[in-house]
Amino acid sequence: MPRPVWSGAISFGLVNIPVKLYNAVKKKTIHFNQLRKSDGCRINLKKVCSTDGAEVPNENIVKGYEISPDRYVVVSSEELETIQPKNAKTIAIEDFVSLSEIDPMYFDNSYYMTPDKGSAKAYALLLKAMQKTGKVAIAKVVIRNKQYLTAIRPSGQALSLSTMHFADELISLAQLEELPDTGVEPDKRELAMAEQLIESLSAAFKPEKYHDEYYEQVIKMIEQKAEGQTIAVQPEVKEGAKVIDLMAALEASISAIKKNPDKAGKTVVSSGRKKSRAQ
Structure with missing residues (x-):
């Protein structure tokens, strides 16, 4: 509850x-403990003084705000409460x-x-x-x-x-470098194809269909190792050939969706390469 x-x-x-x-x-997060490689002994992290290396108990630790290198203003919990x-x-x-x-x-x-x-x-x-x-x-x-x-x-x-x-707290777009040139007009045919691709991949938002596949794979691997199973190394996925022509990439994407509508949403064009998200 x-x-x-x-x-x-x-x-x-x-x-x-x-x-x-x-x-x-x-x-959903996976927390790993640090262990000594030789015998699996758990590693404990201690709070030590950076000057003399002595361990400092919690009751001797206070809050400090750094105002310049190695210069701090100490603030107590009581002062914050006021x-x-x-x-x-x-x-x-x-x-x-x-x-x-x-x-x-x-x-x-x-x-x-x-x-x-x-x-x-x-x-x-x-x-x-x-x-x-x-x-x-x-x-x-x-x-x-x-x-x-x-x-x-x-x-x-x-x-x-x-x-x-x-x-x-939000970073302004004006602070970013290499923003796209607002004066660049896309080719009309390419724009039409891009709109068609978006329409082909459009669907009602169903959050339950999306899964943290990496998290699931890590949990599965841990369970297998706990049971003493051997973990096979995944083969390297070879990237497809570079597609220089943007129009060709758009056409190929739409064609792939038409051939296999059940996998719509699985094929994307990224960095000039056509590849499958399932990979």
Whole structure:
């Protein structure tokens, strides 16, 4: 049974709605321990002083912010608490916007929100009102001593909350080098073929059809090794010949889809080479 990671209240005008926050994502990660090669002994990482090499216990460790090389400002937990927002347990809604106005690059982690004791009616009111208006609530909240910009929106029978990056955390396109020349006009025939290829690969979004194939293969390999099976080395996949002609690459891609429509979406053109994602 999932446990709440945060509890507080949504501040909606003069309405206060106590809620609980639950993780909406279960991230699949594989953690490897470091072992000594000779005997498989577990390696422990110790916190040591960079000056004398002595191990430092946790009670003697403080936070320091580097202001210049080897010069730090020491900050205590108590000092950080004094400047924490007074409404640290409140999700304060500031605006309602259209979801289409939010660039997906802003989104970070996702959570579900459920009503806490005594707030079912007010929670249901906000949920229904947001469903009817089609709006997303923009709010700020403090979680684990960090303030987040968030987006609250209906997700079926509940409200969901997504933490967001602040605008100054996103890297501007202007900072990138070698951006495409906006003055370059594509060939009309090539553009038409590219549009046709996109249409051929278009489908309704079904997230359950996509899998982390690398994760699954690693887990399978670990299970096989645990059972004492020999792991075969995968043969190297040879890249296809370089396709210099963009039009030829587009035509070949569309032709491949027409010949085998069941594998639509498996063939892509990348870096001038035609290859299969299944490889």
